[in-house]
Amino acid sequence: MFNFFNNSNIFIWIEKFINFLNSIFFVLLLVALSFALIFSPPDYLQGDSVRIMYVHVPAAWISLSSFSCIALLSIFNFIFKIKNLKIVIKSIAPIGLMFTCIAIVTGSIWGQPTWGTFWAWDARITSMVILALFYFLLISVNKLIIDEDRANKISSFIAAVGLINIPIIKYSVDWWNTLHQPASIKISGTSTIHSSMLVPLLLMFLVLILYCALIFLMKYKTEIIRIKKKNLKRL
């Protein structure tokens, strides 16, 4: 059972999964884009500008879930010192930073037609900028500190502190008066979004999640080869 989780077996499964993702990705992307840009209706208040939601919201979801994942894995890694977790964390962090930046920029573009400004220091936007800084710190620590043990400790600390920011981002719209509207989609409770908008949103989320999986697997594969390359030099 544990033999299945060694790098060699993971490597072979990664190759198969990358090929599978490559084969279905473009079909799904076309379907999701058609729904988001053509078939979904305009909002009664925001008009067609609501379509920005189909990239902005999934990007924000991915950035929050990536950081939560990184933080939990960092704490787990700090306690149990599992080498594979370190590779997973290193592979997820750049993806998280990228989607945080996409969420901030697309949000800013959406702000102009909706609020009349590209930028406002409201609680949700400010906490998202702080999240981007945490991502940046995590990536910098892993790149700049050569001593692996020290880098592990520092990045675990940063991730644990950054985890506090996640509920702040989530509930900032409820705790403070912000320009952002409260959440329309709730895991527990009834969502206030119509299915004609929910379907394209979930489709775009699925496409972006598959894209993340593809990038993550390629990065993970690169890290495995990097480790094997290091081992080869010891021969």
Place this chain on the structure above:
Amino acid sequence: MINNLILMNGYGVYVWSSFLLTFIVCVIVYYKTRKTLKKYEKEFAKEIEELSVKQKKIVLESSKVASKVFSSYNKII
């Protein structure tokens, strides 16, 4: 129909710039990641190639990763 899709009642510039920006960033990151992976695969395969026959045999038999990368690199060549 196409005009409507492009202009989106005056919101086209915001909607299209958001989608295009996301698309461009995703494509750049995809190609950069792929390029790095290919570079490492190539370097790794070359390092295996430079080993002595005996060492190469040991490495390829003991590591599935090494044999997989080495065989796929040789296929490309």
